[in-house]
Structure formats: structure tokens, C-alpha cells
Amino acid sequence: MAKEKKLVEKITSREEDFPKWYTDIVKEAKLCDYSNAKGCLNYLPNGYAIWENIQKNLDNRFKETGVENVSLPMLIPESLLQKEKDHIEGFAPEVAWVTKGGNEELEERYCIRPTSETLFCDAWKKQIHSYRDLPIVWNQWCSVLRWEKTTRPFLRSREFLWQEGHTIHATHEEAENRTKQMFQVYYDFVTQDLAIPLVCGKKTESEKFAGAEDTYTIEAMMHDGKSLQSGTSHFFGSGFPDAFDIKYLDKENKYHSCYETSWGLSTRIIGAIIMVHGDNEGLVLPPRIAPTQVMIIPIAQNKEGVLDTANTIKEKLKNVGIRTKLDDSEKSPGFKFAEQEMLGIPIRLEIGPKDIEKNEAVIVKRNTREKISVKINDLETKIPIILESIQKEMYEKANDFLNKHIFEAKTLDEMKKIAKENIGFIKAMWCGNPECEENIKSETEGFGSRCIPEEQKNLSKKCIYCGQEAKHMVVWGKSY
Amino acid sequence: MAKEKKLVEKITSREEDFPKWYTDIVKEAKLCDYSNAKGCLNYLPNGYAIWENIQKNLDNRFKETGVENVSLPMLIPESLLQKEKDHIEGFAPEVAWVTKGGNEELEERYCIRPTSETLFCDAWKKQIHSYRDLPIVWNQWCSVLRWEKTTRPFLRSREFLWQEGHTIHATHEEAENRTKQMFQVYYDFVTQDLAIPLVCGKKTESEKFAGAEDTYTIEAMMHDGKSLQSGTSHFFGSGFPDAFDIKYLDKENKYHSCYETSWGLSTRIIGAIIMVHGDNEGLVLPPRIAPTQVMIIPIAQNKEGVLDTANTIKEKLKNVGIRTKLDDSEKSPGFKFAEQEMLGIPIRLEIGPKDIEKNEAVIVKRNTREKISVKINDLETKIPIILESIQKEMYEKANDFLNKHIFEAKTLDEMKKIAKENIGFIKAMWCGNPECEENIKSETEGFGSRCIPEEQKNLSKKCIYCGQEAKHMVVWGKSY
Numbered sequence: 001m002a003k004e005k006k007l008v009e010k011i012t013s014r015e016e017d018f019p020k021w022y023t024d025i026v027k028e029a030k031l032c033d034y035s036n037a038k039g040c041l042n043y044l045p046n047g048y049a050i051w052e053n054i055q056k057n058l059d060n061r062f063k064e065t066g067v068e069n070v071s072l073p074m075l076i077p078e079s080l081l082q083k084e085k086d087h088i089e090g091f092a093p094e095v096a097w098v099t100k101g102g103n104e105e106l107e108e109r110y111c112i113r114p115t116s117e118t119l120f121c122d123a124w125k126k127q128i129h130s131y132r133d134l135p136i137v138w139n140q141w142c143s144v145l146r147w148e149k150t151t152r153p154f155l156r157s158r159e160f161l162w163q164e165g166h167t168i169h170a171t172h173e174e175a176e177n178r179t180k181q182m183f184q185v186y187y188d189f190v191t192q193d194l195a196i197p198l199v200c201g202k203k204t205e206s207e208k209f210a211g212a213e214d215t216y217t218i219e220a221m222m223h224d225g226k227s228l229q230s231g232t233s234h235f236f237g238s239g240f241p242d243a244f245d246i247k248y249l250d251k252e253n254k255y256h257s258c259y260e261t262s263w264g265l266s267t268r269i270i271g272a273i274i275m276v277h278g279d280n281e282g283l284v285l286p287p288r289i290a291p292t293q294v295m296i297i298p299i300a301q302n303k304e305g306v307l308d309t310a311n312t313i314k315e316k317l318k319n320v321g322i323r324t325k326l327d328d329s330e331k332s333p334g335f336k337f338a339e340q341e342m343l344g345i346p347i348r349l350e351i352g353p354k355d356i357e358k359n360e361a362v363i364v365k366r367n368t369r370e371k372i373s374v375k376i377n378d379l380e381t382k383i384p385i386i387l388e389s390i391q392k393e394m395y396e397k398a399n400d401f402l403n404k405h406i407f408e409a410k411t412l413d414e415m416k417k418i419a420k421e422n423i424g425f426i427k428a429m430w431c432g433n434p435e436c437e438e439n440i441k442s443e444t445e446g447f448g449s450r451c452i453p454e455e456q457k458n459l460s461k462k463c464i465y466c467g468q469e470a471k472h473m474v475v476w477g478k479s480y
Numbered sequence: 481m482a483k484e485k486k487l488v489e490k491i492t493s494r495e496e497d498f499p500k501w502y503t504d505i506v507k508e509a510k511l512c513d514y515s516n517a518k519g520c521l522n523y524l525p526n527g528y529a530i531w532e533n534i535q536k537n538l539d540n541r542f543k544e545t546g547v548e549n550v551s552l553p554m555l556i557p558e559s560l561l562q563k564e565k566d567h568i569e570g571f572a573p574e575v576a577w578v579t580k581g582g583n584e585e586l587e588e589r590y591c592i593r594p595t596s597e598t599l600f601c602d603a604w605k606k607q608i609h610s611y612r613d614l615p616i617v618w619n620q621w622c623s624v625l626r627w628e629k630t631t632r633p634f635l636r637s638r639e640f641l642w643q644e645g646h647t648i649h650a651t652h653e654e655a656e657n658r659t660k661q662m663f664q665v666y667y668d669f670v671t672q673d674l675a676i677p678l679v680c681g682k683k684t685e686s687e688k689f690a691g692a693e694d695t696y697t698i699e700a701m702m703h704d705g706k707s708l709q710s711g712t713s714h715f716f717g718s719g720f721p722d723a724f725d726i727k728y729l730d731k732e733n734k735y736h737s738c739y740e741t742s743w744g745l746s747t748r749i750i751g752a753i754i755m756v757h758g759d760n761e762g763l764v765l766p767p768r769i770a771p772t773q774v775m776i777i778p779i780a781q782n783k784e785g786v787l788d789t790a791n792t793i794k795e796k797l798k799n800v801g802i803r804t805k806l807d808d809s810e811k812s813p814g815f816k817f818a819e820q821e822m823l824g825i826p827i828r829l830e831i832g833p834k835d836i837e838k839n840e841a842v843i844v845k846r847n848t849r850e851k852i853s854v855k856i857n858d859l860e861t862k863i864p865i866i867l868e869s870i871q872k873e874m875y876e877k878a879n880d881f882l883n884k885h886i887f888e889a890k891t892l893d894e895m896k897k898i899a900k901e902n903i904g905f906i907k908a909m910w911c912g913n914p915e916c917e918e919n920i921k922s923e924t925e926g927f928g929s930r931c932i933p934e935e936q937k938n939l940s941k942k943c944i945y946c947g948q949e950a951k952h953m954v955v956w957g958k959s960y
Contacts (some may be wrong), residue, residue, distance in 0.1 A: 005720060030901055033606065035552065035599065035602065036560055037556065037557055037590060037599070038557075038598075042552050043550055043552075044550055044601045045548035045550055048548075048550050048551055049548070051502040051551075052549060068528075069527055069528050069529070069532060070523055070524055070528050071522075071524065071531075071623070072523070073520035073521070073639050074592070074639060075520060075576075075621060075625075075639070076517065077516055077517055077518075080516055080517075093582050093583060094582050095581075096580070096581045096582040097579065097581075098578050098579075098592070099577065099578075099579045099580060101575075101576045101577075102574050102575065103573060110517060110576075112578065119515065119516075119517070119522075122515065122516050123522045138525070142623075143551070143554060147582040159554060161551060161554070193692040251720050410923035
């Protein structure tokens with residue numbers, strides 16, 4: 001029993017020290033660790049398996065909308081990066097430069113991609129001649145590199161894994177629709193498959209992506225009340241294609257500008273899963289993306305028939321597509337329980353001699369610890385239902401938390417007071433001036449603008465900071 | 481009709497100019513093209529979709545043997561790369577160096593991974609303490625970079641996509657078995673899923689991987705008789721783990737060395753698919769990895785009922801898991817036929833008013849051009865059988881070609897004569913001396929050692945070059 005206690009005690013309590021609780025989970029659940037390549041992560045099997053399921057589910061959603069996958073180089077010639085002015089200004093300070101290949105100094109240096117708008121434009125230039133060649137709707141799953149000074153597992157690291165979708169269209173409207181469509185795909189994926197409720201909308205001018213006309217963002221509230229930007233979809237207008245001189249001929253043989261979008265979601269989202277759903281026993285994984293959905297733990301496994309029954313159940317569950325494992329190691333059941341809880345496996349299935357006598361198994365839900373006895377013959381039909389109920393309960397719990405931590409402020413004083421006494425988001429009116437935006441952030445101890453939601457509420461007619469006419473209701477919050 | 485002709489005429493005949501035929505297919509089937517990042521490829525949707533299916537099938541085979549996927553950094557600190565002497569000697573001349581991050585010169589430079597043995601050892605060092613932590617069986621799907629001077633699509637490019645598996649074990653025997661197991665996985669995958677017959681065995685001392693004790697290789701014969709090294713599995717002994725000071729405690733609390741393996745297969749294999757199966761009409765894809773298995777081409781599609789029937793068939797086939805597309809564009813059927821052949825889609829399904837009257841569809845097999853009439857109601861059951869027969873026929877055809885182009889030589893003169901008059905591989909005896917190996921290659925216009933097959937045949941008692949006692953029967957061939 002000593003060992004079991006120790007395993008659980010390793011996690012700092014979430015209430016006591018949230019950042020330490022977070023890094024403890026990352027470490028104890030063996031999700032990732034730091035490499036000797038400074039600021040870069042080793043994504044370990046438990047962490048990478050979550051990413052693989054995220055990839056699978058999100059990729060299916062992409063392909064349903066006509067996305068095609070490609071793979072473009074990791075290196076960008078400096079001249080290419082410089083073609084779009086805002087873009088190079090935004091990224092140049094944080095890229096890594098390759099200056100030597102083999103033993104020779106390079107005539108032109110390359111940066112390792114921090115994002116690939118320039119490479120996609122370069123590839124499209126050869127492909128696009130007439131309206132028949134449009135639209136192009138591409139995506140790649142890859143890693144990118146940004147030379148960050150401070151890093152945190154999953155949330156910020158020099159190299160990180162992501163997908164970046166890039167599309168190019170014949171009209172402004174079509175590109176804008178694609179931007180919104182992918183924003184919706186992210187929203188659906190994160191709320192449905194990751195059980196994470198979201199606040200979403202447009203970014204303000206100062207928060208949008210380098211080179212974009214509009215950036216749409218999905219923002220999730222972590223358990224400490226901070227916001228994690230979880231996915232973004234950008235509308236570029238024709239800035240990039242024009243800079244790369246990509247034009248198309250219409251049916252009347254006239255040249256036209258093209259319109260571009262890009263959209264990305266990264267391994268940061270694993271940080272969100274931890275900080276939205278995790279508890280003091282460890283990870284709590286949403287069933288739809290949990291690498292293992294059911295962990296079978298035999299009780300008194302040396303008694304005759306126990307392991308046989310456990311194995312039979314495993315095979316049955318696997319045959320109906322439930323991701324199932326059996327822990328038949330020599331560790332004690334208590335130790336196994338703690339381990340399964342640490343890893344966030346949605347269902348623990350206990351099966352011992354007494355259960356077998358009654359032709360039953362005991363199911364324990366990770367999220368609520370609720371115990372349910374189920375007839376062995378009913379497991380294949382009941383477990384999928386229980387998994388879906390866990391998914392739903394996790395969303396509802398997180399959504400309750402989110403709703404209880406969104407506040408409204410009509411004056412700056414009110415906002416300061418809320419910011420001081422609470423964690424969470426604050427809705428307040430803003431005039432559109434970036435100076436006011438910056439001042440609000442500094443005077444509320446860090447509540448920056450997160451997004452301008454589509455659904456606006458007229459909380460007052462004036463900007464909370466300067467008193468000029470308000471243009472937008474903004475959601476403000478601290479961020480990762 | 482002019483357009484159709486043009487499409488097909490674009491491909492140079494395979495007999496006339498094999499290298500040009502190859503690059504024509506790559507271009508016309510839109511598999512990949514060159515990026516502005518010199519020597520790097522854009523893997524375009526048609527090419528990348530083949531890679532995705534290769535990944536899916538091979539990854540499943542890996543996971544059945546207990547492989548776990550991870551993702552390690554793309555950057556290797558120079559000090560880490562230098563830890564294993566043979567390894568750094570092998571790779572240093574061909575790596576790209578990152579010397580600047582953001583605006584600062586780096587104290588220690590990083591190379592972009594040419595392969596990741598060093599990073600895996602670095603990650604394992606933290607994980608391995610006792611025998612309980614072994615074995616570790618990891619793999620990653622990623623890209624690597626080698627500063628090549630001359631490049632060819634898929635066959636040799638600076639950056640290429642691959643998987644690299646790395647494993648570490650408590651005993652020499654277990655590691656050696658894993659090396660052979662993964663070699664077998666490659667063999668099964670390439671012969672069964674890609675329909676490519678293989679010659680395989682160990683590499684000679686001079687041809688093995690930098691730092692390895694043994695390298696096992698699978699070699700495929702292209703249609704020009706040259707060999708393409710298609711996958712390798714390496715046994716490292718304890719060289720790497722010792723260099724990284726990775727030891728484990730056994731049950732008696734004594735320290736021991738660990739034993740390591742690695743194994744990789746890359747996008748080169750797409751080059752093999754083209755050069756083994758392709759013909760003068762374009763690609764011919766093995767059904768098991770073809771992104772589209774059935775292309776439905778409606779005839780007289782404006783006639784009532786044709787498109788409806790075609791769509792119904794498409795949905796039916798998709799529902800039983802057959803990857804099906806319908807080309808309902810305004811192009812002529814002839815043009816569509818040529819395009820489907822260029823892309824190597826295994827089955828063309830023609831459906832027109834006359835077929836519908838007879839309640840039939842016409843199936844045309846890409847590999848043999850054989851036409852088969854099938855009752856519409858039977859399509860779901862017949863097509864999977866036809867796809868498997870195509871898979872089998874493609875293997876048999878390629879295997880016949882391989883067998884007809886393997887020769888045996890007992891003397892150097894005989895070998896020179898065969899090498900001059902034929903394309904293909906030559907089996908001949910060798911003493912084990914690298915000088916003889918080199919001389920044989922230079923005196924036969926490039927027939928280098930490809931592998932030492934496990935199944936040995938004693939062609940003569942003497943080395944074909946020096947006349948000393950022969951140690952091995954070697955398969956010799958020209959290579960890519």
C-alpha cells in the first residue's frame with residue numbers, strides 16, 4: 001500500500017499550486033519531457049498517442065470538407081520569407097537560421113519554418129493558371145519551430161507539432177467562407193471530441209496573425225481561469241498571393257487576384273485537455289480521444305478463471321471497437337487503480353472471483369468515480385453508452401465552470417474589482433483603440449482581449465476605458 | 481480527342497528513356513515537384529495520399545508487434561551527434577547546421593536530424609534505470625534532412641519523409657531478434673501490400689549503416705534492372721548505449737549494457753512503386769495502398785438516370801469500405817479514361833444507358849486492361865475480389881520479371897559478360913574483402929554488392945575476383 005500512496009502523493013494539489021500540479025501530471029503520466037535540444041520536447045508514447053487520436057478525428061473532419069493533405073519542406077529560403085512585409089516582421093525575430101550545409105557556407109540562408117504561408121504560395125505559383133485550378137484546399141501535419149525564450153510542456157516550446165491548413169480561392173467571399181468553415185470545424189471538434197467548451201470570435205487588430213486581415217479564435221478556459229488560445233483560422237485577403245504574384249485567368253481571359261486562408265491547431269490543445277479536465281488524481285481523458293478507453297484490472301488474478309474471463313472480456317470489447325487494455329502485471333490492484341487514474345483512462349473494469357460468480361463486472365467511471373455493476377454479457381452494449389455519457393458529463397462540468405466564471409463589467413472600476421476577486425473572463429465594451437486595449441490589460445493585472453464574439457451584447461454605450469463610443473463587446477482574460 | 485492524346489503523349493516511353501519516363505510520371509500524375517528550397521520536394525496531394533496509406537498499413541503492422549509512436553526533436557546539439565564516433569563520421573559531411581536562433585548567434589550549433597539514434601539514446605538515458613524499464617520499442621514518422629548534391633524525385637532529396645524505429649533491450653539476443661522481426665515486417669508489408677517482390681539479406685561491412693554491427697536490407701528490382709534499397713533494419717550491439725552511458729540494473733542489482741536496433745523505410749518506396757509497376761500509360765497502383773481504388777466514369781452522363789445510378793453505386797461501394805470516386809466533370813469519357821490510367825487507379829467502372837438497361841456495369845482493370853461485365857447488384861461483393869486479384873497479378877508479374885533477371889556467375893569474365901548483355905542482378909561468390917567488392921563493382925560497370933541473402937548457394941569455392949576462399953554468395957546489382 002505504501003507504493004500506491006506514493007504514486008498519488010507525487011501530484012501537487014491543484015488548489016495549492018496550479019502550475020506545479022500541471023507539470024506534475026505531465027511528468028507522472030509520462031506525456032512528454034524536455035530534450036537536450038534546448039526548449040524542445042520529447043513527445044512520449046502516452047502523450048503522442050493522444051495526439052494521434054486528435055489527428056485521426058480532426059483529419060476525418062477536414063477531409064469531409066474536401067481538404068487534401070500534402071507535405072512541404074521544413075526550410076524556407078530567406079528571400080521567400082521576406083516577400084510579405086507584415087509576415088517577416090512578425091516572424092523574423094523568432095526563427096532559427098540554417099547557414100551551413102555539409103561543409104559549405106550557404107549563399108542564401110534558410111530558416112526552419114515557423115509557419116508555411118510562404119511555402120504554400122511558392123508551391124501554388126506553379127499550379128495556378130486559370131479559374132479551373134481553384135480552389136486549392138491543402139493541409140499538412142508537421143512540426144514548426146519558433147525560438148522561444150521561456151517554454152512550458154505542450155503550451156510553449158521551440159518546436160511543436162501542429163496541422164496547418166492553407167487554401168486559395170478565386171473570390172473574397174469563398175475564402176472568407178472557408179475561413180469560417182474551418183473555424184466551425186475546430187469548434188465542433190474541440191467541443192464534441194475533447195469535451196472542452198469554448199468562447200470564440202474574432203481577434204482584435206493587435207492580436208491577429210502577422211499578415212492576416214481577420215483571425216478567428218477558439219478560446220478555452222483552464223481551471224485557473226486563464227484562457228488558452230486553442231485554434232485559429234485566418235483570412236488573408238489577397239495580400240500573400242499578390243506579394244507572390246499569383247493571379248488566375250477567368251473565363252473571359254482576364255487576370256484576377258486570389259484570396260487566401262490558413263488555419264492551425266497544435267499540441268497546445270493537449271495542455272488544454274489537462275487543465276480543463278484533470279483533477280488531483282491525474283489526467284481525465286475524454287473517451288473519444290483516450291488512447292485506452294477501458295482498463296481491465298483483474299482482482300485476485302491468480303484465482304482460477306479470473307484471467308481467462310478478463311481476457312475474454314478484453315477480446316470481446318476490442319472486437320466492437322472499444323480501445324481496451326488488460327493490466328495483468330504483478331502490481332497490486334490498488335496500485336493499478338492509482339495508475340489508471342493518473343493516466344486518465346475513462347473506464348476501469350474490475351473483475352474478480354465474486355464478480356464472476358454473479359456473472360458481473362464492476363465499472364468505475366474516471367470522471368465521477370461512480371461504480372456500476374454490469375452483467376458480463378451486457379458489457380459490449382453498455383460500455384459504449386457509458387463512454388458517451390462520460391463524454392457528455394465532462395463537457396457539462398467544464399461548461400458549468402466556464403459559465404460560472406464569465407463576468408460582465410460596465411465600468412473600469414467594476415472590471416478591476418472583478419479581476420481582483422475572481423478568476424475567469426470578463427465581458428466589457430471597447431472603442432476599438434489599441435491604446436485602450438493595452439491600458440485595460442495593464443490596469444487589470446493582465447486581462448487582455450481574447451476575442452470579439454459574434455454574438456454581441458450591448459453592455460453599455462461607452463468604451464470602458466476612454467468613455468468614447470463603444471464599438472465591440474470584448475471578452476477579456478488572462479492568457480497562457 | 482486531341483486533348484486525350486496529348487495527355488498520354490506527354491509520357492516518354494519507358495523503353496526509350498527510362499529516367500525521363502520516370503520523371504514524366506511523377507510530373508503528370510502530380511505526385512511531387514521541386515520547391516524553392518533547393519533539393520527539397522513538395523509532396524503533392526496525389527503523392528502524399530499514397531504515403532498516408534503506406535503509413536496506415538505499416539503503422540498497423542508495427543503496432544501489432546508492440547511498437548509505440550513518439551515524436552522527438554528535429555534538432556540535434558552538436559555535442560550529442562559526436563558521441564558515437566562512426567556515426568558522426570558517416571553523417572557530419574551531409575548535415576545542415578543551425579547557427580543562429582532569432583537574432584543571436586548560438587553558443588552550440590544544432591544540426592537538423594539526418595537520423596535520430598543520438599536523440600533516442602538521449603531520451604532513453606532518463607528513462608532507463610532497471611531491467612523493468614526494458615525493452616523500449618519506439619517509432620516516429622517524420623522527415624529528415626541530408627545535404628545531398630544531386631537529387632531525384634522520391635529517390636534522393638535533401639529532406640525526405642520516413643519512419644525511424646528505435647528500440648533498446650536488455651540482451652544481445654532480444655535486440656537481434658527485434659532487428660530481424662522488423663526486417664520481416666518490411667518484407668511482409670512490401671511484398672503483400674505493395675506487391676513488390678524482394679531480394680533480401682545482410683549488407684556487407686562497407687555497405688552497412690554508420691555505427692551498426694549488422695544491417696539487413698530489402699532490395700527491389702526496378703524495371704530497368706537496377707536495385708532500390710527499400711528498407712533497412714540495423715542491429716547496433718551496445719555501441720550507442722555505451723557511448724551514451726545507458727546501463728540498467730538487473731535483479732541482482734548489477735549494471736549491464738543495453739542493446740539497440742533501428743529500422744527505417746522512406747518515401748523512396750513510392751519511387752519503387754512507380755518503377756516496378758508503372759507502364760507507358762502511367763502509374764499502376766497496388767489496390768491495397770491506392771488512395772482511390774475505383775473511379776466511376778459515367779458514359780453519356782447527361783442521359784436520364786446515369787448520374788443517379790453512378791452516385792448510388794459510389795455510395796454502396798464506399799459503404800463497404802472501397803475507396804471510390806466518381807468523375808462527373810464535363811471532360812469527355814476518353815479523357816477521363818486516360819487520366820484514371822495516368823493516376824494508376826486499379827479499377828475503372830464504366831456505367832452508361834446501355835449498361836443500366838442490362839443492369840450491369842463494365843469494370844476495366846488498370847493492370848491488364850481486362851474488361852469484366854458485372855451485375856450492378858453484385859458490385860459490392862465482386863469488386864473486393866477483383867481488387868485482390870489485381871494485387872496478386874501485380875505481384876506475380878513483377879516476380880516473373882525479377883526471376884528472369886537474376887543471373888549466376890562463376891567467374892569474373894562470366895559476370896562481366898552478363899553485366900554487359902543484361903539488366904538485373906547477378907549472384908556470385910565473394911571472399912569478404914572490401915577491396916574485391918570495390919573492384920568487382922568497378923570492373924562490371926557498377927554492379928555493387930546489394931546483399932548477402934540468408935539462403936546461400938555454393939556457386940563455387942572461390943571469390944570471383946581474387947580466387948581466395950569464398951565466404952558468401954552475394955547478390956550484385958546496379959543501384960539507385
